Amino acid sequence: MQQIINFFIRNKTFFLYLLLLSISLGFTFQSHSYHKSKFINSANWLSGGIYESMNGIGDFFELKKYNRQLVEENQRLRSLLINNKLISHTDDTLMSDTTSNRQYKVIPAEVIKNSFDLRKNYLTINKGEHDSIRQDMGVISSKGIVGIIENTSGNYSTVQSVLNTISEINAQLKNSNHFGTLEWDGKNQKTVQLVDISRVAPVKVGDTVITGGMSAIFPKGILIGSVSEVNPDVSGNYFIIEIDLFNDMTSLGHVYVINNEHKKEIKQLESETINE
Amino acid sequence: MNNDLIKIIVRFFILVLAQVLVFNHINLFGYINPYVYTLFILLFPVKKESRMLFIFLSFLIGVSIDLFSDSGGVHAVASVTIAYIRPVVLRWVFRNAYEYQTLKIAATSLGQRSLYIILLILTHHLILFCLEIFSFTDIPFILKKTLFTSIFTSCLCILFMVLFSRKKR
Numbered sequence: 001m002q003q004i005i006n007f008f009i010r011n012k013t014f015f016l017y018l019l020l021l022s023i024s025l026g027f028t029f030q031s032h033s034y035h036k037s038k039f040i041n042s043a044n045w046l047s048g049g050i051y052e053s054m055n056g057i058g059d060f061f062e063l064k065k066y067n068r069q070l071v072e073e074n075q076r077l078r079s080l081l082i083n084n085k086l087i088s089h090t091d092d093t094l095m096s097d098t099t100s101n102r103q104y105k106v107i108p109a110e111v112i113k114n115s116f117d118l119r120k121n122y123l124t125i126n127k128g129e130h131d132s133i134r135q136d137m138g139v140i141s142s143k144g145i146v147g148i149i150e151n152t153s154g155n156y157s158t159v160q161s162v163l164n165t166i167s168e169i170n171a172q173l174k175n176s177n178h179f180g181t182l183e184w185d186g187k188n189q190k191t192v193q194l195v196d197i198s199r200v201a202p203v204k205v206g207d208t209v210i211t212g213g214m215s216a217i218f219p220k221g222i223l224i225g226s227v228s229e230v231n232p233d234v235s236g237n238y239f240i241i242e243i244d245l246f247n248d249m250t251s252l253g254h255v256y257v258i259n260n261e262h263k264k265e266i267k268q269l270e271s272e273t274i275n276e
Numbered sequence: 277m278n279n280d281l282i283k284i285i286v287r288f289f290i291l292v293l294a295q296v297l298v299f300n301h302i303n304l305f306g307y308i309n310p311y312v313y314t315l316f317i318l319l320f321p322v323k324k325e326s327r328m329l330f331i332f333l334s335f336l337i338g339v340s341i342d343l344f345s346d347s348g349g350v351h352a353v354a355s356v357t358i359a360y361i362r363p364v365v366l367r368w369v370f371r372n373a374y375e376y377q378t379l380k381i382a383a384t385s386l387g388q389r390s391l392y393i394i395l396l397i398l399t400h401h402l403i404l405f406c407l408e409i410f411s412f413t414d415i416p417f418i419l420k421k422t423l424f425t426s427i428f429t430s431c432l433c434i435l436f437m438v439l440f441s442r443k444k445r
Contacts, residue, residue: 032410
């Protein structure tokens, strides 16, 4: 017994190292799987607060750009409104159902931390649980898709960006209903990949890609990007389509979080169907 | 001793803030960010008694960086590892001065100091990017990123060391 204790005391540095190494490896591997990075993320009061106060300074210099973006978006929405005679009543939400029961709620938020140089990129926004933001809500900007809410705290949330090698988003072609999965290979910040599109789909360079609305996270029809390259995959049965994002992911200011009010109902129905 | 401890704590906070607010946003050529917070580990006073504290603080600075950059625990792994292997590198680079406990990193020659910095930073970045990218098909990319980022970080670290070292002559 004495010898064992002596052994531990002699090698205490090594054991401390092993302990700390296993803790940090634990954090690392947790973050490799979906929805597991619970402990170490930037949606907390400390890092969120620091990022927010620094962002306040940076924001001042971007005001002109934000104004321009808002004017452009207003213009687009106005033209939609005028051209669509069906919508006669004015709505305060961006994506409203024509039925009286609104399915999607939109919450505005501001990006306080953005990253795009890593393989697994996360953003931090300045809205959290107090603003009824929960995990797995979609995040878009005025130009297109941004990502999915990953972790939330009281006042902040982290967003798993589309520029993340573990992100998978349902997407489809605008002019046909062939759908696939949106992924990122980690190489270029401007292009993402659409995989699992069947070879029979009529795809050509320049086509627009939109969200597919099969996942209950994003409503159907949010813009993603345009096709820049079409390649067959290894098996030859599917396409791998390179997509140029409409959004400039390296410069994000104001974003919108989309809350699907029917998500619980959809999820419950789906799980019941599988159980039976 | 007390004075030293305060200096270490101040350095800890300054380096974490500088890293997350400035150096994480440099994006040279699109993907190169220097990890200057490793200076904390490189400059920690060389004393055999405080090794446990040193390893623990290195772990802490790694976790702090991870906390801000949503990277899981990759910085913690890399930092704690170079903190653990630092004595080996010190013995190899500085030989006698390290054996006789008279080593002050600020007082060594620029050549030796640069070798020491480059060795530890290469190790740190290799571990960091292996874990961050974590895929066999991307080994060339890992090596490329390690090489370029190491060069950038080393240059900045040597520069900061020269700029902020007080001459005691």
